[in-house]
Amino acid sequence: MTYEDAERELLQIVERLERGDASIDEALALWQRGEELYRFCAEQLEAAEGRIEELAKRVDANRPGG
Amino acid sequence: MKVEPTLYGDRKVYSVAAFNRGVAQWLTRLPTLWVEGEVTELRRQDAWQTVFFTLKDPESGASLAAAMPRGQFDALRLDLQNGERVHVYGRPELWEQKGELRLRALSIERFGLGAHLAALERLKAALAAEGLFAESRKRPLPRLPRRIGLVTGSDAAAKRDVLTAIQARFPPARVLVAETYVQGPRAAPALVDTLRRICAEPEIDVVVVARGGGSFEDLLPFSDERLVRAVAECPVPVVTAVGHEQDTPLCDLAADLRASTPTAAGRLVVPDLEELMAGLARARDGLGRGTRRTLERHSARLTHAAERLRRAPVLLVERRRAALAQAGGRLRALSPRSTLERGYAIVRRDGELVRSAGTVSPGEAIAVEVADGSFGARVE
Numbered sequence: 001m002t003y004e005d006a007e008r009e010l011l012q013i014v015e016r017l018e019r020g021d022a023s024i025d026e027a028l029a030l031w032q033r034g035e036e037l038y039r040f041c042a043e044q045l046e047a048a049e050g051r052i053e054e055l056a057k058r059v060d061a062n063r064p065g066g
Numbered sequence: 067m068k069v070e071p072t073l074y075g076d077r078k079v080y081s082v083a084a085f086n087r088g089v090a091q092w093l094t095r096l097p098t099l100w101v102e103g104e105v106t107e108l109r110r111q112d113a114w115q116t117v118f119f120t121l122k123d124p125e126s127g128a129s130l131a132a133a134m135p136r137g138q139f140d141a142l143r144l145d146l147q148n149g150e151r152v153h154v155y156g157r158p159e160l161w162e163q164k165g166e167l168r169l170r171a172l173s174i175e176r177f178g179l180g181a182h183l184a185a186l187e188r189l190k191a192a193l194a195a196e197g198l199f200a201e202s203r204k205r206p207l208p209r210l211p212r213r214i215g216l217v218t219g220s221d222a223a224a225k226r227d228v229l230t231a232i233q234a235r236f237p238p239a240r241v242l243v244a245e246t247y248v249q250g251p252r253a254a255p256a257l258v259d260t261l262r263r264i265c266a267e268p269e270i271d272v273v274v275v276a277r278g279g280g281s282f283e284d285l286l287p288f289s290d291e292r293l294v295r296a297v298a299e300c301p302v303p304v305v306t307a308v309g310h311e312q313d314t315p316l317c318d319l320a321a322d323l324r325a326s327t328p329t330a331a332g333r334l335v336v337p338d339l340e341e342l343m344a345g346l347a348r349a350r351d352g353l354g355r356g357t358r359r360t361l362e363r364h365s366a367r368l369t370h371a372a373e374r375l376r377r378a379p380v381l382l383v384e385r386r387r388a389a390l391a392q393a394g395g396r397l398r399a400l401s402p403r404s405t406l407e408r409g410y411a412i413v414r415r416d417g418e419l420v421r422s423a424g425t426v427s428p429g430e431a432i433a434v435e436v437a438d439g440s441f442g443a444r445v446e
Contacts, residue, residue: 002212046238
């Protein structure tokens with residue numbers, strides 16, 4: 001799942017819940033799913049440590065057996 | 067003039083001037099011929115006896131210094147500009163003072179105007195006809211790329227600008243930088259190769275191709291058909307930031323998005339972290355609020371149903387009572403009592419109703435019933 005997928009689904013769930021027309025079981029399941037998605041997104045933002053890497057030059061590339 | 071060496075024992079040694087002279091003399095044996103190239107670094111000044119320029123081979127990048135006496139150059143009335151393709155008739159000669167080879171130009175002919183531009187226009191039209199630049203091919207950039215590929219020259223400015231912009235806007239960004247040639251004859255194939263390799267790396271969701279400003283020639287690799295096709299075929303969206311605002315190399319047209327500067331490219335490929343956090347917090351609030359609203363609605367509906375349930379027996383009794391009262395009313399309307407209430411009386415003799423005056427005789431006892439009771443009487 002990408003961040004975008006999670007964010008899109010989360011917003012759909014919020015919209016559905018705000019309409020207030022879901023059944024109780026549905027509402028609780030949606031809420032639970034929404035919290036999972038929220039945690040996923042938040043972790044993506046918090047866990048990622050900014051990093052700049054350099055792609056090895058082709059000549060340096062270690063390619064055993066050619 | 068004869069070139070004389072100095073003798074050290076049996077070793078013949080030449081001075082620099084003598085060596086240059088010797089080579090210069092040898093060069094005069096080469097034929098006079100035509101050379102095609104692009105004029106660059108044209109230097110003409112009224113105070114100088116000679117006009118200098120460099121002829122360049124746009125395909126390979128090879129260059130050749132050339133010179134022509136100013137009088138001769140002016141007589142041609144060519145009004146030459148840098149970047150024009152010419153045919154030069156001349157012969158090689160050595161500038162003896164420096165030992166540098168140059169082409170002594172005897173004549174210059176303009177060969178087509180901006181042959182490159184024409185070739186570029188043809189390529190552009192052909193690729194456009196193929197649909198390579200179509201709007202429908204443009205893909206949206208990912209909102210939050212897992213990893214960003216950056217293809218750039220070792221030219222520090224463009225690379226630094228992209229990285230600075232990315233990190234300022236979205237500190238947790240992960241960027242994979244691939245440096246390669248960004249000008250000269252090796253640039254186009256190297257750029258293609260680097261683009262393919264960086265896309266093959268895991269989690270690359272978007273690629274930035276950045277290069278600082280340069281001359282029209284410097285930017286030519288970015289219009290190379292191989293690179294333009296590689297950009298169009300790239301498996302992930304490509305953002306280009308090549309040269310300055312006014313330059314539009316063909317790879318810009320094939321890219322999913324064109325940025326005016328490397329800094330702009332950096333800002334385009336990442337979201338604003340603070341905005342993203344705020345949006346996420348709003349979504350979470352909405353999640354709680356929406357769930358509460360849904361549950362409150364269910365609860366309200368339940369309360370309403372319970373009230374209706376509680377009121378049901380009372381309603382039932384009331385309804386029955388009303389029905390009974392109505393029935394009573396109708397019953398009363400039909401009973402003889404209501405007739406007596408209007409002033410009539412019922413007369414009985416020995417319990418029998420008296421319906422006719424002829425059935426009673428004077429002195430007989432009768433019973434008279436009125437609305438509120440009865441009393442005895444005698445017939446007169």
